[in-house]
Amino acid sequence: MTTRAFVTGGTGFIGANLIRLLLDKGYSVRTLVRSNSSSNNLQGLELEIVRGDLNDPDLYRQMRGCQVLFHVAARYSLWQADREKLYESNVLGTRNVLAAARMAKIERTVYTSSVAAIGVGRVGEAVDETHQSPVKQLVGHYKKSKYFAEQEAVKAARMGQDVVIVNPSAPIGPWDIKPTPTGDIILRFLRRQMPAYVNTGLNFIDVRDVAQGHWLALEKGVSGDRYILGHQNLSLRELLEQLAAITGLDAPQNIVPLWLPLTVAWVEERVLAPFGKSPSVPLDGVRMSKQPMYYDASKAVRELNLPQSPLDRALKEAVEWFVSRRYL
Template sequence: MSDSRGLVLVTGVSGFVGSAVARALAAEGWQVRGLVRATSPRANLADFPGELVEGDARDAASMARALTGAGTLFHVAADYRLWAPDPEEIVRNNLNSTGTVMRAAQAAGVGRIVYTSSVATLKPSHDGPVDERHAAAPDEAVGAYKRSKVVAERLVERMVTEEGLPAVIVQPSTPIGPRDVKPTPTGRVIVEAANGKMPAFVDSGLNLVHVDDVAAGHLLALARGRIGERYILGGEDVMLGDMLAEIARQVGRKAPKVRLPRGPLYPLAWANEALCRLTGRSDPFLTLDSLRMSRYRMFFSSAKAEAELGYSARPWQGAIGDAIAWFRQAGMIR
């Protein structure tokens, strides 16, 4: 890259994907500045390869300060929760922060933006893998998180068309791997399964990709992506039962065999959410929206990114292995 020594701002660097993107950029010779909230966890920042600045992506003044001198922006930060006592808070957070960040980047004269969206903005199908042409409308998205990503992505697209925003959009599928500190919902499945706490499962599927391949895809989008275009950064389509069997194999446990019907699980999900509201917990393992989403196999095609960006992803079994190794080191897997 001819401008590899330029200053790049990355939001969300304390998180799973953001920390991977920041490290990938530093490895390519970029001068990295990471935006982090004062309340963000610091586990992924101990060896951060650059400068850290405190700020909030929803605050225009702190965004203006963070963007000072930066010619490139990766907006990776997002409110990634599949459940909240007030679901609309997730929508407000992701829409408002995306608008604030993009307007600040325009005002600062940033020359190139990579916006991290999600395959959550695509309509799932029962007929095989979905590609970028299957864009969802807000009322077609299942749950607040997916709806939040749809409205935020549409905002970025409008700003590209109407205001000349120099943004490329990437849509990661289901990243797994090291530094999943929260962990993400999928990371939590890996932890629970590795600890022998998932004896049964529903018939569903997902697209698994190593987080470092997603990060590499971000850099490819910066270098080769077309402004205003969307690129799925995925890996391999995997049935949930096969994923759990692979986790069991790698940790030396028996694979779960019991496949559960969804119907009886809805009252349990409702009760789980009600308990979280009552106790103030924010992380129910089983939610109504997750059950609704599980009706679809979340399978996706990265053919466009492969053809236009030169993107590729490693086998999903290795990504599972890297995730398990990191969770073990972090003390989450016994």
């Protein structure tokens, strides 16, 4: 009997790659798409699309007949003005999705959290799933909303619901339609819009490995546990040098002192935005870059057999995808 999976966030970067993996593995897929959202990332795929919202009171009706749930959907924004929408979608939406799963008798749920919910350790330290920064130290409402959303999954698991939590780091690869912050770095590099860079770092992973990690969490994960889906810790300079090697374009050589983008972001969000000017640099994004965000994914590698595909291949395919879709 074919397993039917219900997927939220299927039109996004991780969701689109996850759905392709599930279809390849023989799953029947039903995905929730907001009424005003494009389904371009899913064109040509044999799946069922249902229209609705994470906070719909009758969401359980859309899930009926499915055995497993991947709750991937989340609102991402670093703008101060979006904080209410972040909590509404990420926290209340997750609470409602988990309640709907119980009503629809979903057998197992994989909830997509983020390393953002974990926080960071000391400067340059790679932290694992046992680490948790105090909520007040999480920079910005996006990170705080993902922390509180993850707590909804933890509570559900403690009450007996079968929920496994995965925490992706920064994915790289095709189908980055928006694009994500990592995709934006790649695009700005390709467009020659990055004359300098901030001295920071991130943990990166091939988005196909993230999708595989979701499926492996469904198959092998322990309910209530969280698993970091990550691979390689790189400074932003190291990432740009890899892009330079792939494309033949020169990597920027100059480091921007942090006070400069902090000042620009503060003026734009706090002074100019109330007068109708759209800010170009999110203040929370600059604050996050003050410290490298490094993670240790050895638990997922050990317990789930999470793949660790070469990042240069993921970067090359991301570049090719953006170029083929005329993002430049």
